[in-house]
Amino acid sequence: MSELLNGNGALSLVPKADGKQSAKDFKTDQEVRWCPGCGDYAILAAVQTFLPELGLRRENICFVSGIGCSSRFPYYMNTYGFHSIHGRAPAIATGLAASRPDLSVWVVTGDGDALSIGGNHLIHALRRNVNLKILLFNNRIYGLTKGQYSPTSEVGKITKSTPMGSLDAPFNPISLALGAEGTFVARTIDSDRRHLQSVLRAAAQHNGTALVEIYQNCNIFNDGAFDPLKDPEVRDDVTVRLEHGEPIVFGREGDKALRRSASGRFEVVRTADVDASQIAVHDARDPDPSLAFALSRLDSPAFEHTPIGIFRQVERPSYDEQLRAQLAEAVDRDGPGDLAALLAGGDTWRID
């Protein structure tokens, strides 16, 4: 089987476009209906300007979404699109991806759509490793239903449904995805197009399920949720950019770094205070997700040091290629299906 698997992953079976594409090729005639100032605009533009780089035939790209502001996304993409129902996009996309290796399948979802009603489909997609690229627009609020707290809202959040503050501890989508056996787990942010596109680039090429959490501002119901990561004054001090193979250093002047303490935990140190060899080097390819998990815990409500980038990116055969391989193997072994023979199988007798 392993042979069959080789090179069958990700985009290798998706036909390439004939000519050069531009962002315009991916725009539809539909009016974009997000609130002015919504972070979704920036993500849409980033995706539309990124896709030409992949050079795939437009008709072989599909966007599948659930319900929410973010889930309107497919209407604005001039590809095949499916705006489905709340929380179910990963399930629908799984059927599509598992049956069509010649498609590049993207899921667009929100923090409510993916983590609240759709939580089960998300974690199962991750462990199955179906060829889906999941873009999770995390604005830490239910936008479309006008502002209730979401599974990523910070504790104590006052919203329409929690006038005295929310009680439940939020999910950290990265930790959850790592605990769910995700093979590609990343975080980026709406306001940093370069970073966003660099993550999309890696995700698109990944063989299996890629989860990309995108911090997204909802300027109507949760404005400024990620301001520390955006404010030019502080962002470099609190954003920890993860790069595979690079020492984890951050701060405006690279003045902070991560070190593994004796106990095994990560600790933030002043770069100047430690020897370069003590600075942790990010290894997204580590088969063991434990270090990626530990990095995910650096995140805190106060945004003291928030990692963005690719936490984990490892190889594991994708569900769809393995399924394909089983089909091929069955044919190899016993020949293609013969309906007449099938029906006449088992114990039969003839009456004349």
Next chain:
Amino acid sequence: MSELLNGNGALSLVPKADGKQSAKDFKTDQEVRWCPGCGDYAILAAVQTFLPELGLRRENICFVSGIGCSSRFPYYMNTYGFHSIHGRAPAIATGLAASRPDLSVWVVTGDGDALSIGGNHLIHALRRNVNLKILLFNNRIYGLTKGQYSPTSEVGKITKSTPMGSLDAPFNPISLALGAEGTFVARTIDSDRRHLQSVLRAAAQHNGTALVEIYQNCNIFNDGAFDPLKDPEVRDDVTVRLEHGEPIVFGREGDKALRRSASGRFEVVRTADVDASQIAVHDARDPDPSLAFALSRLDSPAFEHTPIGIFRQVERPSYDEQLRAQLAEAVDRDGPGDLAALLAGGDTWRID
């Protein structure tokens, strides 16, 4: 609020029984209908002999289950019981626990019930930290429906629904629970009553959601799934017993130990080869779940070194006590609700 929270957790509000209880008090007249030899019998007996120790009034204990062989459990417990529908027990129990602080609420579920159809309710219960004690009977198979692979079955498993072997990577329930912000996460095994009961003891006292994974043998459809952990010849060599505050040493002669490597990973070493100070000490109370997560990854399909015990046990206010506190605070602030005043609130006018 913090005052209100004090001491309101876990069992403090559950009335105590008048006299001494025995296991018999917890047996019903219902015939137990598991297959002869099923691991569920041992777990039932362990729970029935453990409960008297808690000394709670029997009528203040509830068992809520989903559907599956394991979920028949409540019928055999002479307490209040609710045998609900597939996957939904955590949700139902959440409503019960959040509205009745005077109850000790237990959920009994299977690997299919909890992790397949019920996965979303499970992870949300964990992050919410409702006062539920969830016993997940993990036999790595769907028992009741006669033997399909489950989300904990090992890759390549041949079952009725996967004649060429299953394709999806299984969940590690411990990793998943840790990724879902669980405050109490443990593993035990049907065949070791002492260990099982020690874990139940801690779980019962925990304020919030406790997840106890119990390795359980299904001798009909997945016999011997945990044999390495049971076989007297090898079990001590492969079972890593986690005890809070204790160095992590295992092997029949205590000849193996865990050490934190420079990279931050756990590695198995010969106890004799290292200095005692280098041996990792288990800290279930660590606020950061990263080390517990790393321990959970020691588990492997080959059972080379499988940790059992309490991976994580930390304090976080439970959902139900916080909800109670909000109700109390609202009354404190504005007095108890007055229906007439409510109805006559807002802009009114009188017609005579």
Next chain:
Amino acid sequence: MTKQVQQLDRVIIRFAGDSGDGMQLTGDRFTQETASFGNDLSTLPNFPAEIRAPAGTLPGVSSFQLHFADHDILTPGDAPNVLVAMNPAALKANIGDLPRGGDLIVNTDEFTRRNLAKVGYAANPVEDGSLDEYRVHALPLTSMTVGALEDFDISKKDAERAKNMFALGLLSWLYHRPTEGTLAFLERKFAKKPGIMKANIAAFQAGWSYGETTEAFSVQYEVKPAAQPAGLYRNITGNMALAYGLVAAGVRSGLPVFLGSYPITPASDILHELSKHKRFGVRTFQAEDEIAAIGAALGASFGGSLGVTTTSGPGIALKSETIGLAVATELPLLVIDVQRAGPSTGMPTKTEQADLLQVMYGRNGEAPVPIVAPQSPSDCFDAALEAARIAVRYRTPVVLLSDGYLANGSEPWRIPDVDTLPTIEPGFAEPGEEGFQPFRRDPETLARPWAVPGTAGLEHRIGGLEKPDGSGNISYDPDNHDTMTRLRQAKIDGIANDIPPLAVDDPSGRARVLVLGWGCTYGSIAAAVRRVRAAGGEIAQAHLRHLNPFPANLGQVLRSYDRVVVPEINLGQLALLLRGKYLVDVIGYNRMRGLPFKAEELAGVIQDVIDSE
């Protein structure tokens, strides 16, 4: 300048503008002023599904229609007498509904080339004569507002934003509305932003003065208060009344209310409202999905709470398996469906009555549940209490079928005296019964005991598997299953003896045609019936509160008329049930436009049937 004052018996105003223009707020305030003035009224908000659809576009138009009168009225009105259009999109989307000769107030500042082009106007309709058939008041509302606020220390944007208050002031003057309420409201709302508060008040007053001083308006109108029963009144929306009904049900039963809910339009506001009433011991739980929401509610019911779950049609679909479990375990549970236009996601902000058969039959196996429907916004209060009464008395899930129109629409409500509200007896099983049988039924109601955890000696197990009556253990006995299926059905059917017979309004007693409705169509039907009668027609009217079981006399009522017309905002769901049960050839009238019926439309339908007699 003294103005002429003209008396009117009723007026329908529609405020229309961009989603960002604050039309819902303007409408709400005008409604409150009107309510406190003592008119009868009815409202119809209409807004896009998008939070803020792009400014100036057709999908972004938001409107609020208000009907008020010096007599009791039933609907928000078919067509406005006055249309306020804050921009070209609002004009384009609404002008079709304004009858010839209607008053049209347009904000000319927004009629820029760009805005006109956005909605496909080649020329400016205010100038090209295409509005000649209306009484057009073309006013630069924005610039007048900005002008009035020149001296205030606020941004231009904030000044522009206050234009809705200018419009409100103008309309308040035009219809002689009291203003104290609005002033107090603005003070409350902007208490933390005094600059904005003062500006809004000033804009409001400028609008009023503009009406009073300018020549643009020569006539002022007066709509006298309506003669209504004595009492204390407030204006209330359906969702608010429903939430209050649930709080009241908790108080009157002594049961703590537990709401498990997942947000969904148009039901979310019930969750929002109930989350404010913690003082009443009301617990609200925002669940991870609809299944968890109803599951938690059912768990709370098992624990002795009044378990409630609120949702709309798509959520009901998800809850259906758990409703079946509630049927099998025979626990009280309120399932509230605020219907919206389907199928699937459909049109979330638009109304429809197409979930009746879903809630009636949408579960595996024979799983009957009672169904109750409110008929007007304020009636949601009583309907919620009635649903709770049935649920608790019969230990059964009950579906309450509201809809988007009732939910967001409002009307004056005479606030009931709390002591006159029905009491609900939980009647918990008492501790200590020997050999407790969780499925031993009350011979009268066929209800089983509700034995809550914590009660000594009543320990028992329930579940979704079939069970014999009495013990509640597991049973696969063939005949027992037949018996139990019939018992569960008989319990629900028996509720027919515990609800009032259907009342028919047939003043002359000579009508040969009956019009029968349910739910939100009450107002439209009643208004249509008035029209028909005013024109000399004989018509009987009845409205069903209970959809399952039907009132005991329903068959007889149906058979006493030659023709029965059943208007529904679906393809004939009640009609199917009536035909199937009573074999009466009822005539359906069905339109699914996401909006309530117009009285005129129904009057025509009814008249046609009378004429064809």
Next chain:
Amino acid sequence: MTKQVQQLDRVIIRFAGDSGDGMQLTGDRFTQETASFGNDLSTLPNFPAEIRAPAGTLPGVSSFQLHFADHDILTPGDAPNVLVAMNPAALKANIGDLPRGGDLIVNTDEFTRRNLAKVGYAANPVEDGSLDEYRVHALPLTSMTVGALEDFDISKKDAERAKNMFALGLLSWLYHRPTEGTLAFLERKFAKKPGIMKANIAAFQAGWSYGETTEAFSVQYEVKPAAQPAGLYRNITGNMALAYGLVAAGVRSGLPVFLGSYPITPASDILHELSKHKRFGVRTFQAEDEIAAIGAALGASFGGSLGVTTTSGPGIALKSETIGLAVATELPLLVIDVQRAGPSTGMPTKTEQADLLQVMYGRNGEAPVPIVAPQSPSDCFDAALEAARIAVRYRTPVVLLSDGYLANGSEPWRIPDVDTLPTIEPGFAEPGEEGFQPFRRDPETLARPWAVPGTAGLEHRIGGLEKPDGSGNISYDPDNHDTMTRLRQAKIDGIANDIPPLAVDDPSGRARVLVLGWGCTYGSIAAAVRRVRAAGGEIAQAHLRHLNPFPANLGQVLRSYDRVVVPEINLGQLALLLRGKYLVDVIGYNRMRGLPFKAEELAGVIQDVIDSE
């Protein structure tokens, strides 16, 4: 010893024992022998929900009934002529069904004090005379088996286990069954355990010899082969036939089959079977839950596969929201509901027809779907093909309503010639159409184009929001919604013109009473009709394959009879639809025992109606 041979035209045998006694296997083997002998036959397995309920208890009893005859038969038979009871529990659970004078074979070895006590027998019924009215053959089957296997090198437990083969051998002798099939089967089954294989074969032969040599049985019976149409036959269960029908639908349409499923009794076997047919390009996906299962199937349909999902009633409840999405997006999808007794978890291994209204109406909004039902185990093959045809041709989800009895019951099936099977045309939209309109309908079928990803120039977006016909963009226009709702309904209603009219079997043409059924009741009804006719009654029979829409002539058929009897294993679900649609006062006959109707019972019901004429 020469035995007397008695000719019989038909026999009903029931094998009953403990879950661990291998009764299903024994029944299966006897069935295969009987089938290959050329009898017509029908089977009814009946097993507990528990995997292995405790040995020797009533809930642990498993049985298998087989009816075989020298003529064509329709049901597994009302009551057995022969009961094989392997232990006291099996006796107790089944003896009530054995008519006086029936043959009873009991395994006396199991009638120990302990086993008797377990099921509440105070005395041994084999000895206390309480079985005197039957022809009792009290045989120590276990010890005879163990005795026969003395010389084999197997454990005592394994020897004891072979007792079912001893019984099978005895019965095979008694009814003159061919034995080669069973011998070959045992060789295959135990190929890897030669010791066990030989022991089982020896036990089987010992049973046969015992019959031949002992005096206990003086008579041997013979049931001649039935005259059946020429062809190649096999015995097949409903689930197997259904799975084959799906494979065939894939082959005949050229579409790859994609099954998304979550295991549930009694539907799981379809998943198991299809997972074996990867050679046909059939993809099976065991999903995390029912919602994911149908979601994946719908996603695959979007991608151009034949999307299928299989489940039972509780799973349908969960899938209902997604079925609504399939209605709104108008994609082909097969939804297979193998019904079981409800409500809620109900009795998972027992049959029922109570999901008809659920699949008809269990979704929010107006969301019509075609419904097709097979009428016998082998008919599941044709019904699956028909459902696929409709789904693909009309771009719609179609529900196929099987049930637990059809699923596990079996009958001989004449294997069809593949070339005679219907072909199904996917008719994908072709690339390159200018200005592609995903909702432009075929004027004849009203179906929309199926444009699959990968087709250049047809990029488009679909979703659950309302849309205008043609473009498929989002639309909140009121009139458009009314139009679209009616179009979706009209598309489904129009299928009535594309299905055969309902055929009525009314040989004399003089019947005044029609009995109309659907689904699994076909066999019982037809057998009852035969009885009534044999007794001189005039009765017409018809059976519905299509439950939505109904065949175009159904109203006319109903009206041409004075009385219409509708037997259903529910509380009258088809009856409601018929009454509601045609206003015909059909008479329901309803029993929910988790079992098919008995022919005798129905014959009585029908006769009563005829007599009351």
